Each structure stands twice: as C-alpha cells, then as structure tokens.
Amino acid sequence: MKSVRWIRTLIAGAIIALSSLTGAAMADSIKIGSFLAVTGPASFLGDPEKKTLELYVDKLNGEGGINGQQVELTLYDTGLSAKEALTFVKRLISEDQVDLIVGGTTTGETMAVLKEIEKAEIPFISLAGASVIIDPPKKWVFKTPHTDAMAVDMVYRDMKKQGISKIGLIAGAGGFDKSCMKNADALAAGAGISIVITETYGKGDNDMTPQLTKIKNAGVDATLFCGFGGASSIVTKNYAQLGIEAPLYHTHGSCSKGFINGAGDAANGVRLPCAALLVADQLADDDPQKSIGLEYIKTYTEKYGGDISTFGGHAYDALFLAVEAFKRAGGTDKAKVRDAIEAIKNFVGVDGIFNMSETDHMGLSLNSFKMLEVTDGGWKYLY
Amino acid sequence: MKKPTVVSRYAGVFVLATVIAVLPLLLPNSFYFDVAINGGIAAIVCVGLNLLIGYAGQISLGHAGFFALGAYSSAILTDNYGWPPIASLSTGLFVVGLLAFVIARPILRLKGHYLAMATLGMGIIISIVLNQEVNLTGGPDGMPVSAFSVFGWEVNSELAWYWIVGGSLIVIVLLALNLIDSAVGRALRAVHGSEVAAQVAGIDSTRYKILIFVVSAVMAAYAGSLFAHYTGFLTPSEGGFFRSIEFVTMVVLGGMASVFGSVIGAAILTALPQFLTVFHDYEHVMFGLVMMLTMIFMPKGLLPSLRNWISKNSL
Numbered sequence: 001m002k003s004v005r006w007i008r009t010l011i012a013g014a015i016i017a018l019s020s021l022t023g024a025a026m027a028d029s030i031k032i033g034s035f036l037a038v039t040g041p042a043s044f045l046g047d048p049e050k051k052t053l054e055l056y057v058d059k060l061n062g063e064g065g066i067n068g069q070q071v072e073l074t075l076y077d078t079g080l081s082a083k084e085a086l087t088f089v090k091r092l093i094s095e096d097q098v099d100l101i102v103g104g105t106t107t108g109e110t111m112a113v114l115k116e117i118e119k120a121e122i123p124f125i126s127l128a129g130a131s132v133i134i135d136p137p138k139k140w141v142f143k144t145p146h147t148d149a150m151a152v153d154m155v156y157r158d159m160k161k162q163g164i165s166k167i168g169l170i171a172g173a174g175g176f177d178k179s180c181m182k183n184a185d186a187l188a189a190g191a192g193i194s195i196v197i198t199e200t201y202g203k204g205d206n207d208m209t210p211q212l213t214k215i216k217n218a219g220v221d222a223t224l225f226c227g228f229g230g231a232s233s234i235v236t237k238n239y240a241q242l243g244i245e246a247p248l249y250h251t252h253g254s255c256s257k258g259f260i261n262g263a264g265d266a267a268n269g270v271r272l273p274c275a276a277l278l279v280a281d282q283l284a285d286d287d288p289q290k291s292i293g294l295e296y297i298k299t300y301t302e303k304y305g306g307d308i309s310t311f312g313g314h315a316y317d318a319l320f321l322a323v324e325a326f327k328r329a330g331g332t333d334k335a336k337v338r339d340a341i342e343a344i345k346n347f348v349g350v351d352g353i354f355n356m357s358e359t360d361h362m363g364l365s366l367n368s369f370k371m372l373e374v375t376d377g378g379w380k381y382l383y
Numbered sequence: 384m385k386k387p388t389v390v391s392r393y394a395g396v397f398v399l400a401t402v403i404a405v406l407p408l409l410l411p412n413s414f415y416f417d418v419a420i421n422g423g424i425a426a427i428v429c430v431g432l433n434l435l436i437g438y439a440g441q442i443s444l445g446h447a448g449f450f451a452l453g454a455y456s457s458a459i460l461t462d463n464y465g466w467p468p469i470a471s472l473s474t475g476l477f478v479v480g481l482l483a484f485v486i487a488r489p490i491l492r493l494k495g496h497y498l499a500m501a502t503l504g505m506g507i508i509i510s511i512v513l514n515q516e517v518n519l520t521g522g523p524d525g526m527p528v529s530a531f532s533v534f535g536w537e538v539n540s541e542l543a544w545y546w547i548v549g550g551s552l553i554v555i556v557l558l559a560l561n562l563i564d565s566a567v568g569r570a571l572r573a574v575h576g577s578e579v580a581a582q583v584a585g586i587d588s589t590r591y592k593i594l595i596f597v598v599s600a601v602m603a604a605y606a607g608s609l610f611a612h613y614t615g616f617l618t619p620s621e622g623g624f625f626r627s628i629e630f631v632t633m634v635v636l637g638g639m640a641s642v643f644g645s646v647i648g649a650a651i652l653t654a655l656p657q658f659l660t661v662f663h664d665y666e667h668v669m670f671g672l673v674m675m676l677t678m679i680f681m682p683k684g685l686l687p688s689l690r691n692w693i694s695k696n697s698l
Contacts, residue, residue, distance in 0.1 A: 082618040087417050094412035108524045112616035178517055
C-alpha cells in the first residue's frame with residue numbers, strides 16, 4: 001500500500017512541476033504560435049505542416065533569427081477539434097502571449113477562432129482552403145492556400161481551351177466538396193460552361209459507379225470531381241472501369257501522391273490545377289518558383305524522407321510571410337506586423353507569388369496555379 | 384457505511400460554491416477562464432449522465448448527441464431564424480426532452496451491450512444528420528453562433544460566462560442531489576441493484592428509467608446550448624462518438640454514483656490535456672498513462688477512492 005501512495009505523490013508532483021515549466025519562456029524572442037490538426041482525421045495535412053514549421057524555425061534560429069532575435073514556436077495539436085482550436089488560440093494569446101499565429105489546418109478550425117482573433121487583434125495566417133475565410137476580408141486574418149473558387153476557375157479555363165462546354169459534376173458530402181460545388185455552379189455561366197448533371201455521394205461511400213453511370217449516360221464532354229482524400233482515387237478508378245471517354249478533371253484537393261497511388265493506372269490522363277511545388281523540377285529555369293520549390297523539397301526530404309505535399313508548402317509560405325512582416329515592421333508590434341503583411345507584394349513562396357492588399361488577404365493569382373496531367377503514374381506539368 | 388445526512392449533503396454544495404466563487408481570484412488570464420468554463424459545461428453534462436449511469440445503471444454512449452442537439456437548436460433558431468437566445472434555449476430543451484422521451488421506451492428495454500449499441504446508434508444518427516443538413520447546420524465545416532443576450536444585455540466577457548456556467552452548475556448539482564435523495568432516487572438505486580427485485584417491490588422501473596433518461600438528456604442539451612453561445616462556433620464533432628466517450632470517461636474517472644465525482648472528473652479531463660501539452664509528441668501517451676494509473680489504483684473513480692482512503696487513514 002505504501003508504494004501505491006508514493007506513486008500517487010510522484011505523479012502529482014510531476015504534473016505540477018512540468019506545468020510550472022511552461023511558464024518559463026525565453027525573454028526577448030519573437031514568439032510564433034500555432035495550432036494544427038497534427039493527429040486525427042486530417043493528420044495527413046497537419047503533420048507535414050507541423051514538420052515544416054519546426055524544421056524552418058530551427059533553421060531560422062541557426063541562421064541568427066529575425067532582426068537578431070531568436071524565434072520561439074509554440075505549437076498545439078487540436079486533433080481536428082474546433083473547440084480545442086479555440087481553447088488553444090486563447091492560450092496562445094493570453095498565456096503564451098505570442099506575437100503572431102500561424103495555423104488552422106482546416107476551414108472548420110479556422111472559422112471557429114476568427115472571432116477571438118479579431119477581438120484580440122493579433123495577426124493570423126490560416127492554412128485552410130475555403131474562400132469564406134478571407135471573403136469578405138477580415139482585418140487580422142490572412143491565408144496562404146489557393147481557394148476552391150480559383151481551382152474551379154482554372155479548370156474551366158482549361159476546358160474552354162479544349163472546346164468543352166457540357167460537363168457533369170460529381171462531389172461528396174464534405175465541406176470542401178460542397179463549397180467547390182457551389183463555386184462550380186456560380187462560375188459556370190460566366191465561363192461559358194453548362195453543368196448538365198450534378199451527382200453527389202455520401203460520406204464514406206466506396207463505390208461511385210451508380211453516380212458515374214448517370215453522368216456517362218448524360219453524354220457530357222468532361223467531368224469535374226469536387227473532393228479530396230480517398231474519394232479522389234475511388235472516383236477515378238470507377239470512371240476508368242466504366243470506360244468513360246470524356247476527360248476527368250480534379251481540383252487541388254487531389255494534389256498528393258496518395259491519390260495516384262490509390263487510383264493506379266486509372267489516374268493517368270486526369271487533369272488538375274496544383275501548386276507549382278509538385279512539379280518544381282519540371283518548371284522552366286527562369287520560373288521564380290522553381291528554385292524555392294526545389295530548395296523546400298530538398299530540405300524537407302533530407303530531414304524527414306518520404307514525399308512532400310502541398311500542405312507543408314502552405315505552412316512554409318505562412319511562416320516566411322510572417323518572417324518578412326517581422327523584418328519590415330522592425331519588431332513585434334502587432335498593428336505594424338499586420339500592416340506589413342498586408343503590404344507584401346511580389347513575395348515568392350512555394351504556393352505562388354503573393355501580392356497582398358487591403359481587399360485580398362491571400363494574394364495569390366490564378367497564374368500561381370499550374371495545370372498538371374497525371375502521366376505514367378507521375379505529375380506532368382502542362383502550363 | 385455512514386448514511387449521508389442533510390448537513391453532509393449540502394456541505395458538498397457549499398464547498399463547490401466556495402470553489403467557484405474563489406476561483407476567479409486565482410485565474411490569471413482568459414485562457415484559464417476558458418478551461419474553467421469548458422470544464423463547467425462538461426460537468427453539467429456529466430452530472431446528468433451520472434444520474435443515468437451511476438444511479439439508474441443504464442449506459443448511454445450517445446449523450447453527445449443530446450449535447451449537440453441542444454447546441455444546434457440554439458444556433459439554428461437564434462442565427463437562422465432570429466429568435467431571442469433564451470427562447471431558442473427553451474425550445475431546444477423541450478425538443479430534446481420530447482425526443483428523449485419518445486426514444487427512451489424502446490431503447491431502455493434493452494440491457495447491457497444492447498443498450499450501449501442502441502444509444503451509440505442514436506448518437507451516430509444525430510451526428511450524421513448534423514453533417515448532412517448543410518443548409519441548416521453548415522455541414523462538416525460548422526456554423527457560427529451569435530452571442531447570448533437577455534433583454535438586450537449581451538454576454539461576451541469570459542467572466543460573465545464563468546458566472547453563468549458556475550451558477551448553472553450549482554443549480555444542476557442541487558437538482559441532482561435532491562433527485563437522488565427523493566423517492567425517485569431510491570427507486571433508481573433499487574433498479575440499479577436488481578431490476579427484478581425492484582419490480583417485485585412495486586417499483587415501475589420503466590417509468591423511472593425513462594424519467595431519468597429524459598432528465599439527463601435535457602441537462603446535456605442545456606449544457607450544449609450554453610456551449611454554443613459561449614464558443615460562438617459549432618461543428619458536428621461536438622455530437623460525435625468521441626465526444627460521447629469523453630463524457631462517459633469523465634463520469635467513470637470521477638466516480639460512478641457520485642455527483643461531485645462527476646464535477647471533478649469533468650474538471651480534470653478538461654484541464655489535463657492543457658497541462659500535458661508540455662510533453663509535446665508524448666501528450667497522448669501521458670494522457671493514457673494518467674488514465675491507466677487512475678483506473679488501476681482507483682478503480683471506483685477518483686472521489687469515492689479518495690474518500691475511502693481519507694476515512695481509512697484519518698480515523
């Protein structure tokens with residue numbers, strides 16, 4: 001019995017001792033806070049984001065930090081819970097007293113914290129996709145990934161080039177899928193595209209043959225798939241199995257090697273817009289995104305191995321936009337840093353070239369997207 | 384075992400009220416208030432859930448469903464239809480109460496694993512509806528909720544929320560204690576002990592089980608409604624399976640059939656992940672370790688085990 005009591009005391013003591021350690025922060029450093037979905041259903045996004053941030057903060061400090069100050073990264077794992085995200089943001093702001101926040105792997109987590117961010121008046125760069133985050137623009141909120149609306153726009157332009165006008169749409173039940181579908185509808189008329197059939201499938205479905213059969217029978221010129229994750233591979237496989245001749249388009253939700261691995265040979269011929277990072281080695285030598293992309297790929301794979309993803313790229317860009325802003329502001333004054341981010345122009349990141357403005361808090365234009373085609377199980381850069 | 388007297392019963396409430404009253408003086412900033420408020424909200428759910436699990440002996444793995452229904456009723460009626468928050472809250476409670484009443488009879492006829500399965504299914508159905516009804520709920524990406532206001536007074540400071548949640552918790556604890564110490568409570572404990580024996584003694588066990596199921600569902604819905612207005616943003620994960628498990632874990636950790644145990648369990652499980660972030664990558668390992676050690680050394684739950692230990696050592 002006595003040993004049991006000892007263990008209890010030890011545990012209690014350890015918890016108290018460790019929790020008091022958190023209070024001890026380095027003085028006079030630039031503090032960047034982050035909350036990411038490192039574990040949970042979105043870990044394939046959050047994990048490379050975390051690795052990228054940690055890797056480059058270490059690298060920055062090795063090179064002398066920003067403005068001669070060391071950078072301190074405080075990172076919390078939300079496990080994809082909006083509630084946790086909000087708690088961690090409050091913690092970053094009031095307890096850790098960070099100077100800037102980078103984070104919010106998904107749209108849900110990001111939207112949950114916006115009110116708190118605006119209330120606390122702290123610069124925030126989100127890593128989530130949906131356009132709703134920055135449209136309408138919010139004073140303290142920025143983001144790095146391309147929006148779903150841009151992906152649809154890019155796909156429509158490519159379709160017009162191929163002389164396609166009648167398309168079918170297939171989408172899932174997820175938030176990104178729905179948002180993408182809405183944008184596809186809204187942009188169709190202006191682009192001269194008519195959507196003759198829209199089919200949806202449920203969350204967790206693993207056979208989309210019925211929906212695709214209807215699309216096949218509707219006699220479309222091409223099909224656009226709005227979605228990401230495992231569904232990308234299934235839709236592509238079913239599409240090939242049905243022998244549909246019309247070309248299949250995806251959005252940037254499929255810009256990962258996992259999609260090609262899952263779909264196998266069926267993926268060949270799929271066209272999709274992605275960040276230049278995936279095809280950095282194929283870009284023209286004078287493309288400003290080539291060297292930065294290659295550099296990132298080299299640094300990341302040297303440390304962690306495996307394949308890079310565009311999601312880590314979003315974190316990379318967010319971090320270096322912040323670094324640039326700290327440099328320009330010459331310190332950590334929140335209002336000055338915010339103004340500095342908004343004033344950033346022609347900033348080359350792995351996602352593209354950022355031109356921030358008062359009305360555009362993402363700053364990427366369509367030409368930062370590259371049109372790719374899957375060829376022989378790899379990415380082929382088209383234009 | 385000593386029979387709890389009126390004095391000792393309210394002594395607990397007094398201690399809880401004192402802790403709630405003094406705590407704001409010790410909390411340095413809004414982050415700690417946030418943890419305290421989330422802990423309080425979880426405690427309200429757990430006190431209700433413990434009535435069902437600890438006293439009536441019926442498991443529910445779908446209580447987050449009720450929590451989320453309360454939350455989304457408030458959110459949808461207030462934000463999509465412009466109702467005053469207090470009216471949305473009351474409507475939400477009524478709807479959840481009604482729903483719980485309707486499904487209680489078929490569900491509570493099941494026992495053991497089957498009951499667990501049925502409540503699990505119910506929670507998952509609610510979660511699917513919240514995910515799919517995009518026009519109403521915003522789907523998987525969630526929806527914003529406006530601040531809580533009563534007669535034009537808007538609650539938007541952490542301190543105000545702290546008092547609202549703290550006050551609610553005390554009232555809920557009082558309600559629970561009174562319920563346990565009434566004829567209903569004694570009937571429930573008889574049902575827990577042996578349902579057949581209780582029926583032989585003339586207790587309409589079905590009626591009491593339904594009653595307690597509805598009461599605990601309404602308490603969860605109330606907590607959900609507070610949560611919706613407090614956080615200002617809802618996602619369907621609040622009604623998910625893992626959230627339900629979290630609530631059950633809080634009840635079991637704090638101690639089954641112990642009202643204050645539920646409060647302590649909820650407080651610890653809300654605060655613990657925040658303190659464990661110092662372990663970075665080993666956070667989840669540490670969390671599991673703490674849970675395992677507690678269950679090994681204190682199988683009855685924190686509060687009952689501590690109470691036994693203190694009475695054994697001090698006398």
